[in-house]
Amino acid sequence: MSISTVAKKLSTAAIGATVIVLGIGAVAQATVLTFDDIPLIFSRYSEPIPNGYGGFNWNNFFRTSDTYSLTGYNNGRVSGDYVSYNGFGLPALVSDSIFDFNSAYLTAAFYDGLSVTVEGLKSGATLYSKTVVVNTTQPTLVNFDYFGVDELRFTSFGGVEPDYLINTGGGGTNFALDNFTFNEKATSVPESTLLPALLSIATLSTGSVLKRKQLKQS
The missing domain is CATH 2.60.120.1350 (Protein of unknown function DUF4465)
Structure with a gap:
């Protein structure tokens, strides 16, 4: 599997996990x-x-x-x-x-x-x-x-x-x-200052994983 493919999958997973934690888009119909x-x-x-x-x-x-x-x-x-x-x-x-x-x-x-x-x-x-x-x-x-x-x-x-x-x-x-x-559920929207911070953490985590993978392959 190429490094770019790994990066893409890790980034998607990290962002997905962030979205799940924040509860973004969880709306039930009234x-x-x-x-x-x-x-x-x-x-x-x-x-x-x-x-x-x-x-x-x-x-x-x-x-x-x-x-x-x-x-x-x-x-x-x-x-x-x-x-x-x-x-x-x-x-x-x-x-x-x-x-x-x-x-x-x-x-x-x-x-x-x-x-x-x-x-x-x-x-x-x-x-x-x-x-x-x-x-x-x-x-x-x-x-x-x-x-x-x-x-x-x-x-x-x-x-x-x-x-x-x-x-x-x-x-x-x-x-x-x-x-x-x-039974109406309000959408949980994160604070505007919180979401970029969490996404930055997710990106840094992805970079760390890729760096370790490159070291192993060298």
């Missing part, structure tokens, strides 16, 4: 649940989210296509006709084996200034907790980045009914949930 692809069971207006949707168990989560009202159910639609919501304004749960929860759109259904606390748990222990304040007029994208959890607990409270919804006959601490995104 899954987005829109609640629009669930077969219709009861009525178009409201029905429970079935267990197994998206691979999760759903507790006290329903979906609705309340497209004819002015409530946050209508205003909170990000994609399609349906959004999910917490039944009766009470706490709602999403659970599975270990997963990463990345983001979701939240909208208050009836009360502006509604607080929604989202906890990320593992084996019953709370690893993450974030409280956001949302309104009825438009959805709010919330980036959670909860990694390695097996349960999400959504709890809503507070808020005030705006004047434009007083005559709708609704009310309560319900919130709309849409575009639930999970």
Whole structure:
């Protein structure tokens, strides 16, 4: 085998090893649940989210296509006709084996200034907790980045009914949930000053190997 061939292979291996160590380009595709692809069971207006949707168990989560009202159910639609919501304004749960929860759109259904606390748990222990304040007029994208959890607990409270919804006959601490995104992995990009240094080390290592090989052949 020629020295040039050896050099080429060693350089490729060294750079490849550096890339592997840094985790460059390791990106997993995200899954987005829109609640629009669930077969219709009861009525178009409201029905429970079935267990197994998206691979999760759903507790006290329903979906609705309340497209004819002015409530946050209508205003909170990000994609399609349906959004999910917490039944009766009470706490709602999403659970599975270990997963990463990345983001979701939240909208208050009836009360502006509604607080929604989202906890990320593992084996019953709370690893993450974030409280956001949302309104009825438009959805709010919330980036959670909860990694390695097996349960999400959504709890809503507070808020005030705006004047434009007083005559709708609704009310309560319900919130709309849409575009639930999970298991998205961020690309690991090395610091700009770190990568050249590591590549220099890889090049020097390759040169040392070649030098030893030349000495043996002389």
